[in-house]
Amino acid sequence: MLRIEIAAEPIISLLGLSLTNTLLMSGVSTVFLGSLAILVFRSPQLIPSGVQNAFETLMDMILGMMEGVFGTRERAEKFFPLVATIFFFILTSNWLGILPGIGSVGLYEATSEGEKFVPLFRSAASDINFTLALGIITVFAVNVFGVAAIGATKHFSKFFSFRNPIDFFVGILEFISEIAKIISFSFRLFGNVFAGEVLLVITGFLVPYLIPVPFLMLEIFVGFIQALVFAMLAMVFTSIAVSHH
Amino acid sequence: MESEVTKIATGALLDTESVKLLATALVMGIGSIAPALAIGLLAGKGLEAIGRNPEAAGKIQTAMILSIAFAEAVAIYALVVALIIKFV
Numbered sequence: 113m114l115r116i117e118i119a120a121e122p123i124i125s126l127l128g129l130s131l132t133n134t135l136l137m138s139g140v141s142t143v144f145l146g147s148l149a150i151l152v153f154r155s156p157q158l159i160p161s162g163v164q165n166a167f168e169t170l171m172d173m174i175l176g177m178m179e180g181v182f183g184t185r186e187r188a189e190k191f192f193p194l195v196a197t198i199f200f201f202i203l204t205s206n207w208l209g210i211l212p213g214i215g216s217v218g219l220y221e222a223t224s225e226g227e228k229f230v231p232l233f234r235s236a237a238s239d240i241n242f243t244l245a246l247g248i249i250t251v252f253a254v255n256v257f258g259v260a261a262i263g264a265t266k267h268f269s270k271f272f273s274f275r276n277p278i279d280f281f282v283g284i285l286e287f288i289s290e291i292a293k294i295i296s297f298s299f300r301l302f303g304n305v306f307a308g309e310v311l312l313v314i315t316g317f318l319v320p321y322l323i324p325v326p327f328l329m330l331e332i333f334v335g336f337i338q339a340l341v342f343a344m345l346a347m348v349f350t351s352i353a354v355s356h357h
Numbered sequence: 358m359e360s361e362v363t364k365i366a367t368g369a370l371l372d373t374e375s376v377k378l379l380a381t382a383l384v385m386g387i388g389s390i391a392p393a394l395a396i397g398l399l400a401g402k403g404l405e406a407i408g409r410n411p412e413a414a415g416k417i418q419t420a421m422i423l424s425i426a427f428a429e430a431v432a433i434y435a436l437v438v439a440l441i442i443k444f445v
Contacts, residue, residue, distance in 0.1 A: 118444050180415065296430050303433035306440065341426040348423060 114317055116310055120239040121230045123219070133231055134239035137214070141204045141236060174199070181351050191350050194253055198246065199343035202237060206305060206335030209235025210328060215309065237305040237338075240298065247297035250346045251290060258353030267353070293349065297342065304338045381443045388435025395428040 122130035152163050160168050174196055178188035208214070218231035236242050258267040271287045273279040308331045315324045369375045403421035407414045 116444055118440065177419070180419070296427075299437055300426070300430045300433050303437045303440075307433075307436055310440075341422070344419070344423060345426065 114313060115229065116313065118240075118306070120234060120241070123230060123232060132239065133218075133234040134236050134242060137209065137233045138205060138236040138242060140233070141201060141208055144208070145200060145204055171196070178347055181347055187354075191257065191347065194250075195343045195347045195350075198250065198346055199339050202246070202301065202339035202342055203336060205236040205242075206339060207332065209233075209238070209305070209309070210312075210331050210335070215313070235305055235309055237301050238309050240302050243298040243302040243305075244294075246301070246342070247294045250297060250342075251294050251349075254346065254349045254353050255290070257350050261354035262356055266356075297345070301338055301342060304334055308334055377442055381439045384435055384439040384442065388438070389432045392428050392432035392435075395431075396425050399424050399428060 120132035120134040122132045123136065124131045152167055156164060171192075175185065175188050175192060178192060178195065179185050182188045182191065214233045214235065215231045217233070218229055220227050221230050222228075255267070271283045271290075273283050311327055312324060312331060315327050369379075399421060403417055403424075406417050410417075
């Protein structure tokens with residue numbers, strides 16, 4: 113019968129720390145992205161061709177979109193690393209998690225309730241730790257960018273202002289809204305990817321032939337959109353934080 | 358004497374497992390009414406705006422996708438609550 117676990121299952125435990133299957137999967141995404149970067153840009157040509165050309169086009173497209181939000185190309189280039197890394201990391205994690213073999217290849221472990229099947233790989237974003245970490249990093253980075261751009265006093269006066277009572281309450285609401293942003297970032301990505309995983313498992317269980325195909329297409333689309341939304345929201349919050357009113 | 362129907366109905370509410378199942382279904386069902394309406398309204402207004410001013414389509418599209426993501430996040434919160442009720 114189907115066993116669907118919300119928490120990621122550990123595969124090995126070394127020195128008291130456990131290596132979960134989602135951690136392994138995010139390691140695979142990192143190695144994939146890193147090796148792609150090294151291979152493509154090992155000897156960059158001044159006139160690009162082939163794969164380097166494709167990546168430069170992609171980079172130009174993303175920078176163009178960011179320029180629309182930030183105003184100048186220079187500011188877009190300043191915040192490009194965070195936004196693009198978030199986008200590509202989440203995109204590769206989501207898309208690698210749809211490949212055959214993820215979630216189906218694993219080991220049987222003996223537990224107190226009998227034998228349990230532990231898959232060796234699992235979509236990285238279906239672990240709340242992954243999404244929560246990304247959410248915390250993003251919100252922290254947005255605040256750091258704000259402090260770096262307009263100064264600490266101006267940035268924190270958005271949250272703690274004593275000019276008049278209305279501003280004070282708006283500041284408190286803004287502070288709560290920062291916490292809500294962390295939760296919203298993490299749960300949006302987690303909910304989408306975990307629900308997609310559960311959907312694929314259930315359709316694979318009910319009718320394994322042909323019926324999972326539209327759901328796999330939906331998963332590809334959802335994986336792309338969630339990466340895009342995460343990166344775009346990070347970009348928009350950064351632009352709000354570094355703007356001088 | 359209680360009728361058969363009331364006996365079955367109250368009996369279903371006495372068992373934890375059945376209340377859990379019912380709660381999961383209700384959370385998801387009720388929790389996605391408002392986000393669905395919100396996304397529909399947002400998309401409608403966005404498309405209307407693009408129709409009135411096709412030159413600004415890029416900016417409108419970006420803002421529209423962003424707001425749809427915010428609205429969908431509320432439905433995802435409901436989904437997470439439903440999943441936690443069912444599986445934890």
